[in-house]
Structure formats: C-alpha cells, structure tokens
Amino acid sequence: xxxxxxxxxxxxxxxxxxxxxxxxxxxxxxxxxxxxxxxxxxxxxxxxxxxxxxxxxxxxxxxxxxxxxxxxxxxxxxxxxxxxxxxxxxxxxxxxxxxxxxxxxxxxxxxxxxxxxxxxxxxxxxxxxxxxxxxxxxxxxxxxxxxxxxxxxxxxxxxxxxxxxxxxxxxxxxxxxxxxxx
Numbered sequence: 328x329x330x331x332x333x334x335x336x337x338x339x340x341x342x343x344x345x346x347x348x349x350x351x352x353x354x355x356x357x358x359x360x361x362x363x364x365x366x367x368x369x370x371x372x373x374x375x376x377x378x379x380x381x382x383x384x385x386x387x388x389x390x391x392x393x394x395x396x397x398x399x400x401x402x403x404x405x406x407x408x409x410x411x412x413x414x415x416x417x418x419x420x421x422x423x424x425x426x427x428x429x430x431x432x433x434x435x436x437x438x439x440x441x442x443x444x445x446x447x448x449x450x451x452x453x454x455x456x457x458x459x460x461x462x463x464x465x466x467x468x469x470x471x472x473x474x475x476x477x478x479x480x481x482x483x484x485x486x487x488x489x490x491x492x493x494x495x496x497x498x499x500x501x502x503x504x505x506x507x508x509x
Contacts (some may be wrong), residue, residue: 328354328355328356328379328380329356330356330382331355331356331357331358331410332408333356333357333358333408333409333410333411334357334358334359334360334408334409334410334411335349335352335353335357335358335359335360335409335411335412335413336360336362336409336412336413336446336450337349337352337359337360337361337362337413337415338412338413338414338415338416338442338446339362339363339371339413339414339415339416339417339465340361340362340363340369340385340415341363341368341415341417342368344415344465345361345413345415345427346372346375348413349361349372349376349383350372350375350376350379350381352411353376353379353382353383354379354381354470356380357410358382358383358384359371359376359381359382359383359384360383360384360385360386360478361376361383361384361385361386362364362386362387362388362426364387364388365385365387366385368456369385369386369387370385370402372385373385377440385438399494408453408454408456408457409450409453409454409460410454410459410460410461410469411461411462411463412446412447412450412454412460412461412462412463413459413462413463413465414442414443414446414447414462414463414464414465415465416438416439416442416443416485417438417439418435418438418439418480418483418484419477419480420435420477420479420480421476421477421480422461422476422478422479423475423476423478424476424478427478427479431479432478432479432482435479435480435482435483436479436482436483436486439466439480439483439487440482440483440484440487440490441443441486443455443464443490443491444490444505446486447464447490447491448492449460450462451494460478462491462494464487464488464490464491466484466487468487
C-alpha cells in the first residue's frame with residue numbers, strides 16, 4: 328500500500344458497511360477519519376486498520392448534526408486534504424407509524440437527513456478549497472421502499488436522497504445554481 332496525501336472521512340463507520348468502507352480506503356493509502364456513536368467499537372476498527380498498515384483516526388460522537396465537526400477536523404489535517412466523505416449514519420429505528428412520536432420522528436430525521444446535509448455541506452466547503460473531492464451518502468434499500476415499522480427511517484433517508492440529488496444538480500450545471508456546489 329502506497330500512502331496518499333489524502334484523507335477519507337467515514338461518518339457512520341459501523342460494524343459492516345461503514346467499517347468495510349473505512350478499511351478499503353485505508354488499504355488504498357488514505358488517512359481515514361472514522362466516526363460513530365460507540366467508542367469501544369471504533370477502537371476495534373482503528374486497531375484493524377492500523378494492524379493492516381493503514382492509518383485511522385477514530386472519534387465517537389452522537390450523529391445528530393455533529394458529522395460536520397468531524398469532517399472539519401479531518402479535512403484540515405496538516406498532512407493532507409479531504410478527498411472523500413462518506414455519510415453512512417444509520418437510522419434503523421423500528422416503530423409502527425401510529426406509535427411513532429413526533430420526538431422519535433424528529434430525532435431519526437436529525438440523525439439520517441439533517442446530519443447528512445451538514446456533513447455534506449462542510450465536506451463540500453473543504454473540497455472546493457482544493458478543487459476536488461467526492462461526497463457519498465449511503466442507505467439501505469429499505470430506506471427507499473420503507474419496511475414495516477420504519478416510517479421515520481425511510482422518510483429521513485428519502486430526504487437525504489433529495490439533498491444529494493439537489494447538490495449534484497448544482498455542481499453539475501444541471502440546476503439553476505451552477506456557480507457553486509450547494
């Protein structure tokens with residue numbers, strides 16, 4: 328593995344998809360900034376990446392709107408610039424629609440949509456400064472079709488998809504605002 332002068336921020340570096348994404352970018356030479364809610368589980372990922380010769384800096388935080396801080400810190404690394412940002416925060420809260428309170432719906436939306444917007448916005452600012460970068464938003468297929476009892480999750484991920492599509496339109500020149508991303 329040849330080290331790159333680049334970082335990848337993985338927000339939602341969970342046990343499966345997020346961890347696999349982090350390991351893959353580390354294997355490609357990126358310095359990985361990994362974040363998730365559980366510090367103990369992040370230590371396992373950090374040790375695995377370092378054990379295979381990669382570099383991983385892990386931080387545990389709650390997801391609601393806090394991804395932007397992780398991205399800002401990771402993107403301002405003295406060693407390299409932010410080239411990739413993956414927002415993979417899950418919002419798999421199962422609750423039948425009639426039992427879903429306003430608070431539960433709002434918290435799931437904050438975790439899966441609002442935090443994704445903030446993360447993407449901050450990543451875009453850092454990437455525009457050096458003229459390149461990739462922002463990816465992930466979600467399970469259930470977030471598009473909605474599974475039984477996942478109305479809040481499906482709504483939040485669908486909202487994040489709309490944010491991602493609008494950002495792409497703005498950055499690709501296919502929308503009314505072509506001068507800047509976001």
